[in-house]
Amino acid sequence: MPQDEMPQLTAGMESTAPPSSQLAPRAAYIHVPFCAHRCGYCNFTVVANRQDLIPAYLDALATELACISGSHEVDTLFFGGGTPSQLALKPMEQLFSIVREAFPLASDGELSVEVNPVDLTPEKAKLLATAGVTRISLGAQSFNAGVLRTLERDHTGDDIRRAVNLARTFARSVSLDLIFATPDQTIGAWERELAAVLELEPDHVSTYGLTYERGTSFWSRLNKSELNEINEETQRQMYLLAIERLAAGGLEHYEISNFARSGHRCRHNEGYWSGDEYFAAGPGAARHIAGERSTNHRSTLTWIKRLRAGQSPITERETLLAHDKARETLVLGLRRIEGIDQREFQRKTGFTASELLGNSLNQWLRLRLVVFDGGRIRLTRNGMLLSDQMWSEVLRI
């Protein structure tokens, strides 16, 4: 089916939808759960070393997408994981064909794929290029052999360099993921990581402080004191150092953990922070459609089983009341460095920021965690550092 016919079909479908619902989402997320190995810090929906499940996964994915009925043109399409790049050439080709049939990409659309550095062979690069991938997000995490070993990653710094160069040959944007505050990391070591990143001149960088999540082996090792968590003050300095160095390297800080050269922000993720709606498919995938947030079963096997049996893969659904929805939009919006346009926010949610924040706003202003800047409200540097603490207060009112 020619892609350019899709918009009409979508529009036609929407006209039959209830008047309260908005337009169909213009974004889609596909979860590919396969990994060669589960890293010690990872609590995502992954299945390690079960490549045998790939055919069943693709079948189930096709079934799930068929349920969405018809095809919907999207502006952004994101393949995350797990490790989408783990798929061999043939299943990868199948994956793209299944998904692009359901979600054809608009002509200037963004197609992101998360890639593990060692997976990016010239053959795979060619396939990704053919599939129209515009953005490669490399799970680099670190350039330091010791850190990579601790994180249980299977690549080296050189693998990253090779992968970046190869990705550049076809992708419009190349992004690197980096983890800081790994066990025993020093400020100096982190500084060297940042230098190594900048040397590669990536278009985009996402950086996260390592978190010890319940249910991971890092969590239990931390509790047994086998791992040494970096102290809060050092973590703070590392985060501030990242902001300083990446900005100096020409990467604009545009979201709490994201940095981009001009024109290279991740449009798909910006949609999340704007409160936009999106489709999703795959085990554990979460979607936001017609005011409802829902999440698929996290177990790949159960997700497959349910779809095979003609059952819904969804385990949780919630539709937020206008008030809660507005608060969520506020919290997400404040993650963006530019903050929130107050008038725009009120138009969109029906609430003002001060109404939602109540007393907390005064306190935040006093503590200089937020500032009013023209018609906008945004986090200060200190606010960014404490943002998770702030959000739990927003919900107290």
Added chain:
Amino acid sequence: MPKPSDCHYIRNFSIVAHIDHGKSTLADRLLERTGAVTARESREQLLDDMQLERERGITIKARAVALRHVHNGQEYELNLIDTPGHVDFHYEVSRSLACCEGALLLVDAFQGVEAQTVANAYAALENNLEMIPVVNKIDLTHARVDEVLEEMESSLALAAEDAILCSAKTGVGTDELLEAIIERIPPPAGDANAPLQAMVFDSHYDEFRGAITYVRLMNGTIHKGQKVQFLKTGMTMDVLELGQFSPGRTPCQELRAGQVGYLICNIKSISDVHIGDTISTPGPDHGTPLEGYKPPKRMVYCGLYPADGENFEELRDALHKLSINDPSFEFQPETSDALGFGFRCGFLGLLHMEIIQQRLEREADLDLVQTAPNVTYEIATRHGGTLYITNPQDVPDTGDIEEFRQPIVQTSFVLTSDCIGPVMQLCHERRGVYLRTEYLSPTRALLVFDLPLAEVIYDMHDRLKSITRGYGTMDYELKGYFPADLVRMDILVGGKRVDALSIICHREDAERRGRAVVKKLRTEIDRHMFEVALQAAIGGRIIARETISAIRKNVTAKCYGGDISRKRKLWAKQREGKKRMKSVGNVDIPQKAFLAVLDTGQDQKS
């Protein structure tokens, strides 16, 4: 055959013992042996019918049960008046003893004479009761009967050959005990034809019948259907039902002088029944009032607040319901800046407080915030008045205080001789005044100190147990209120005084206590986005300070599509947690922190 109601064939007795020496088990055996209950009906501790009593193995309320026993062909009526063993309920013991002519002094064959054994024995002697020494648990492998008999002789002057040896568990010695009760305890004096004088020694509330009044008839006779007058209140009522407990309520037609039983008079509220009141007949020729009891004294107060302010009315109802059956507990509404609306509650002691709180949580399903317990104080003001302080918040400015007085209790410790030194040291640390040492045997001693009650309720019991490896026991009795150099210490959180955290303590202890409290609070209060100062102050003077540093970084980096719902739930959960906290200024204080003032600033593990 003479009627069993004839005084000559009645014996009224109590069992007094230290806690856990087997009083309730012995009562059960007596009930079984006299056929009041069959072994099949028998459940552990028949007389302890409050659920909590059975769970904790302690008696809280007094009970009275009439047993019938044939001795040498003659049927006798044996009225067993059970008494609580814990020091908190001491006044109930003396109440029961006033209705008896004899007492069984029960001592564990391994534990020996303990602090409450001594206290109870003295109480029985003061009431001129015939005392029968009983050594229980003689079947224990480690029983040391001879030594225990010697202890009883030397400490209480009770002759070893008078003692009955028994095992309430196996029933050995029960018959000898029944025989001793009949042979040795004198029958009650009293004239069934004299004007009516019945002593009210307890009451309980029955959902269907209203107040059930427990009486011991000193003189006269009560018939079903007659009018009686409660002399203290002047209230005249019809006797709808009367009878004895055996152990269930067993109605009869009349109760005569010397007997123990109950009256049901259509009294709707238990607060209308005054313990210690005398019941007589209405009209000019009624009997004279008997010497009553001193009302129970509330020794310990604390604030009880609903964790959720919206449950204030429910808490009030629950407290009211409990006080119906337990007049020794009182409550009054109070407000706190930190905790909102709640109640100041008065208790007989810490155990009593604990029991009431457990019953509230269990029976009313209420989540409570409790402030640290305090004793009551007297303050003579410069204007010549006297203030009775039950809440540290009510202490006036230092300038208005002429004299600050605290309750002093005479405290007896029974312990092995090797522990005398450490316990003496403990008492001196707690500003105790040494009175005397008595040796019960070459290896066990009775140590007597005057101590501030505040120090005793604080952690004395725990400290004693730890010093004596669990074997030391203590008992105390209020001596009076005496002047001391006391101050109110305030706690400031983030520069704001938290009224519910104020305590009264000795001036010399203030710094140590203050340091301990702020240190403890530092661990109880979470870090905030700003620095939180914790200070202890006397008047305007800061005597201790701790700081909770501000959170420097709390951002978990990722927040993409799948994270949004999960994070919102996490925040909502944090909000729920915070809802249970109390806010002072912008600082969230968890419920548990309000007990931080109990921290002594001393290493508890010695």
